[in-house]
Amino acid sequence: MHDLYSDTKTKPTRAMREAMLDAPVGDEQKFEDPTTIALEERVADLMGKEAAIFLPSGTMCNQIAVHLHTRPGDEIICDRTCHIVNSEAGGASAFSGVAPRLLDGVNGVYQPDQVVEAIRPRSRYIPRSSLLCAEQTANMGGGRVWPVETLIAVAETAKEAGLATHLDGARLLNAVVASGISARDHCAAYDSCWLDFTKGLGAPVGAVLAGSSDFIDSAWDLKQRTGGSMRQSGVIAAMCIHALDHHVDRLADDHKLAQHIAAEIVTMKGAGALLPVDTNIIIFDLTEDAPDAPALVECMKADGFVIGAFGPRRIRIVTHLDVDPAAGEALIAALRRHIG
Numbered sequence: 001m002h003d004l005y006s007d008t009k010t011k012p013t014r015a016m017r018e019a020m021l022d023a024p025v026g027d028e029q030k031f032e033d034p035t036t037i038a039l040e041e042r043v044a045d046l047m048g049k050e051a052a053i054f055l056p057s058g059t060m061c062n063q064i065a066v067h068l069h070t071r072p073g074d075e076i077i078c079d080r081t082c083h084i085v086n087s088e089a090g091g092a093s094a095f096s097g098v099a100p101r102l103l104d105g106v107n108g109v110y111q112p113d114q115v116v117e118a119i120r121p122r123s124r125y126i127p128r129s130s131l132l133c134a135e136q137t138a139n140m141g142g143g144r145v146w147p148v149e150t151l152i153a154v155a156e157t158a159k160e161a162g163l164a165t166h167l168d169g170a171r172l173l174n175a176v177v178a179s180g181i182s183a184r185d186h187c188a189a190y191d192s193c194w195l196d197f198t199k200g201l202g203a204p205v206g207a208v209l210a211g212s213s214d215f216i217d218s219a220w221d222l223k224q225r226t227g228g229s230m231r232q233s234g235v236i237a238a239m240c241i242h243a244l245d246h247h248v249d250r251l252a253d254d255h256k257l258a259q260h261i262a263a264e265i266v267t268m269k270g271a272g273a274l275l276p277v278d279t280n281i282i283i284f285d286l287t288e289d290a291p292d293a294p295a296l297v298e299c300m301k302a303d304g305f306v307i308g309a310f311g312p313r314r315i316r317i318v319t320h321l322d323v324d325p326a327a328g329e330a331l332i333a334a335l336r337r338h339i340g
C-alpha cells in the first residue's frame with residue numbers, strides 16, 4: 001500500500017533510527033539532554049531567533065503560541081483554511097478563549113489590505129485584535145508558498161497596529177527549498193515560528209517552536225503545565241537532527257514528483273480545477289461525470305493507494321520521502337483507470 005494521504009505518513013528510515021542509538025541523552029526537563037538542546041539551538045539559529053523549545057507536536061507549538069500572544073476575549077486573524085482554526089479541535093477557543101477573525105485568502109494566502117480591514121478599532125465593546133497567524137506553506141491552499149514579501153507585508157501591517165505575529169511552519173522547509181529563500185528571511189517579521197519534523201522531513205515525533213528568550217521561557221511554563229515536558233527526549237531529537245542533515249534538500253524531489261503527477265492529472269477527463277502545485281501537495285476537484293471523492297478514494301484503496309477526500313468532490317494527494325517515482329507512475333496509472 002502506498003500512502004499519499006499526507007506527508008505525515010513517512011516511516012523513519014533505518015539511518016534515522018540508527019541516529020538514535022548513540023545520541024547522548026539526559027533529563028530534558030532539567031535542561032540535561034544535550035541532543036535536545038543541540039536541536040533547539042540549531043532551529044533557533046535556522047530561524048534567526050534567540051531561543052527555541054522542543055515540543056511533541058506542531059499543534060502544541062500553535063496552541064502555546066496562541067496562548068502566549070493573546071488574552072481571553074481577543075481575536076486572532078488568520079486565513080479561513082488554516083490548521084489552527086480547522087484541525088486543532090477548537091484548541092485556540094478552549095485553551096486561550098480567543099475567537100478567529102477569518103480572512104478569505106487565495107489558496108491560503110491573504111493580503112495586507114485584508115489585514116487592515118480585519119483589525120478592530122480599540123473600543124471596550126469590540127474584541128481586541130491581538131495576533132496574526134500565517135501558514136507557510138498553506139496546506140489547504142495546495143501547499144501554496146506565500147511570496148516572502150507578502151508574508152513580511154502582512155506581518156508588518158499587523159505589527160504596526162500592535163498585534164503579535166505567529167508563523168505556522170509545519171512545512172516551512174518545503175517553502176525554503178521551493179523558493180530558495182532562507183528560513184531566517186521567512187521568519188524575520190514573526191514573533192514566533194516553528195518547524196515540524198513529522199511532515200516532509202520524515203521524523204516520527206517532534207516540532208520546534210522558536211522566538212525571543214522571554215517567549216521561550218514562558219513557553220516552558222506551558223509545556224510543563226500541559227504535560228509536554230519529556231525526559232530523555234534526545235532519542236527523538238536525534239532523529240530530527242538527522243532529518244535536518246539528510247532530508248531537507250531532497251524535498252525538491254517531492255515537489256518535482258508532485259508537479260509531474262499534477263501535470264498528468266490535468267489531462268484526465270474526470271479532473272476539474274487543480275490548485276497551483278508549488279510544493280508536495282496536490283489538491284484537485286472531480287468533475288460531475290467522475291466518481292465522487294469518497295468513491296475514488298475507495299477505488300484507489302483497492303488498487304493499493306491511499307489518497308484523501310477533502311469534500312464531496314475534492315481530492316488531496318501528498319508526495320513524501322516514502323513515495324518514489326515508480327510509485328508516482330503507478331499512482332498515475334491507477335488514477336487514469338478511474339477518472340480517465
Ligand SMILES: Cc1ncc(COP(=O)(O)O)c(C=O)c1O
Nearest residue numbers: 057058059083135139168170196
Ligand atoms: C499546516 C499545519 N499546521 C499544523 C499541523 C499540526 O502538526 P502536528 O500534526 O505535528 O500536530 C499540521 C499537521 O498536519 C499542518 O498541516
